[in-house]
Amino acid sequence: MTNLPAAVDECVQYSRLIGSDPALVLHGGGNSSVKARWRDITGREVDVLFVKGSGCEMSTIRAADFAPLALGRLHELLDLESLNDTQMMRELAAASLDPDAPRPSVESLLHAFLPFDAVQHSHADAIVTLTNAVDGERIVEDVLGTGVVVVPYVMPGFDLAREVRRVWKEQPHVEARGMVLMKHGLVTFGATSREAYEQHVELLRLAEAWLQEHAPPPEREPAPLPGVSLDELADLRRDVSRVAGRPLVLQRHTDDVVRRFVARPDISALTTKGPLTPDHVIRTKPAPLVGRDVDAFADSYSAYFDEHSPRLDTRLEMLDPAPRVILDPEIGMVTAGSSAHEAQVVADIYHHTMPVLERAEDHLGGYVGLPPERLFEVEYWELEQAKLRRAGDPSALAGTVALVTGAASGIGRACAEALLACGVAVAGVDLSAEVETCFAGPAWKGVVADVTDAEAIHAALTETVESFGGVDIAIVSAGIFGPSTPIAKLTDDEWRSVLSINVDSVARLLRELHPLLSRSTIGGRVVVIGSRNVAAPGPGVAAYSASKAALTQLSRVAALEWAGDGIRVNLVHPDGVFDTRLRTPEMIAARAREYGVDVETYRRRNLLRTEVTSADVARAVVALCDDTFARTTGAQIPIDGGNERVV
Ligand code: ZN
DSSP states (O other): OOSOOHHHHHHHHHHHHHHTOTTTOOTTOOEEEEEEEEEOTTSOEEEEEEEEBTTOOGGGOOGGGEEEEEHHHHHHHHTSSOOOHHHHHHHHHHTBSOTTSOOBOTTHHHHHHSSSSEEEEEOOHHHHHHHTBTTHHHHHHHHHOTTEEEEOOOOTTHHHHHHHHHHHHHSOOTTOOEEEETTTEEEEEESSHHHHHHHHHHHHHHHHHHHHHHSOOOOOOOOOOOOOOHHHHHHHHHHHHHHHTSOOEEEEEOSHHHHHHHTOTTHHHHHTSOOSSGGGHHHHOSSOEESSOHHHHHHHHHHHHHHHGGGSSSOOOOOOOOOSEEEETTTEEEEEESSHHHHHHHHHHHHHHHHHHHHHHHHSSOBOOOOHHHHHHHHTOHHHHHHHHTTOOOOTTTTOEEEEESTTSHHHHHHHHHHHHTTOEEEEEESSGGGGGSSOSTTEEEEEOOTTOHHHHHHHHHHHHHHHSSOSEEEEOOOOOOOOBOGGGOOHHHHHHHHIIIIIHHHHHHHHHHHHHTTOTTOOEEEEEOOGGGTSOOTTBHHHHHHHHHHHHHHHHHHHHHGGGTOEEEEEEEOOBOSSTTSOHHHHHHHHHHHTSOHHHHHTOSTTOOOBOHHHHHHHHHHHHSGGGTTOOSOEEEESSOOTTTO
């Protein structure tokens, strides 16, 4: 859309201020709007509601994230007696003046109704602490004063907009400074976005000051958690994934807030009293699992589904009965999601939930969330489900966890990159500190460790399991080439260092990985990076060739021993991969001279006369991890452009 009114830029600026504070909005929550005149292509002046797109992040919002809707049309829609969610979203889309704009917020009609040019809305922790207390309405009125309109809980959408209109018609709130939606959040307004923002800040200041005095945040020193083994965490992930019917990433949290919360004797009762605000439910489910009995949780969830689903207009299929938040006095908090990002979103939401539950419960007469039947309505809220569905079809490996050694460069790095692109949560281990920043985002965990150091490797596995819940896939890529030395001059140290890195460390790693891989619900998958040298060794690289031959034999035995556990172990034998750290340009030039050819010819010294890159190897490795080779174990696949001595 061109020639946007300046008021939209101002709205962007203040929306970002609200969005930048996680105590106000989290992950797509909250919204804002501004009403302004806009001149269309024919020169006509139109009254437009610029409202935040559904699911857009307030913290990074841009003008293009606002949907421009014809305001007159929205008022006509508000006159209807009823409008279901699907109809409403269709009508909102039809009211848009820009076909490229995002889908408008589900709260668009509420914004349209409010007789102010600028509106800002958040789910601030301080406000929901007040609204979710016993006698919340009275507390809100006492704390925020009579200039604030209080609206009872109604599910966001057409019904909430109508409810606000009803409240307003009963008593025109010309002097209103803001509006509190019970068990939902705060709405402020004004002639400009700045005014709406300032009202927001002022009302929050009042709420926070009052809470500080009457319901201070918990400060008890939390007790340390008793230890829990990696196997126990992997058991938990196996159970959750089994019940979900697909692998999920599990993320463990043991910070002060969590440790204090899981030690509460009333944790079971308190955590079933409902979430802070409706849009949290699709992420967290109506209640967490307290303890580790995943099957009991699934049974009661299914019973709850059966009891409440007939109340919906259309019978929906249950998504899955697996918990998303698990609270355990020994483990702390574990959050689950179909990706590391999702597990992180759930954790962020529950981190804000715990103190609110505690403050309302301990100081404000008790916490009261939404009743269960309303929770169900929200979880299967078609608008919100649509939000999740838009995330796209998950890849075959979505929700799985991989460990990649030698992940900072070459083939290991290419494998990590390819797995991340398939939605896999990847822990990359490398000697180089570069591994920590190779990739960004919650699905990447770079751990600096020497593969020959048993303690460091155990620590790396611990970090992997704490971050992602277990290990489904292992890519063994760490290795060295060693100096080119004829056997007659080979020192013991050279021999030992190559074998220790290329073979000894792998035997130890596989031993440590076995309990984790055998707990994978998809069946563990191991891909070992061997070498063309196994079938066709070269002079001057005795230690390297011998180590890769031993590594191959080790992997074949693993394939035999672990088949009964459903673990597949396969090898790839690359050759002539020059974009790795194993080979410097000087080494390549020296080898080319030895063979009496130029570098370019040396690089393509194979039957297909083709160059082999790390990415080519990674593609084959991913195929060995997904279902392409579901019926294959113990295989050795050359990735060498074809070699006469191998063929
Ligand atoms: Zn809201």
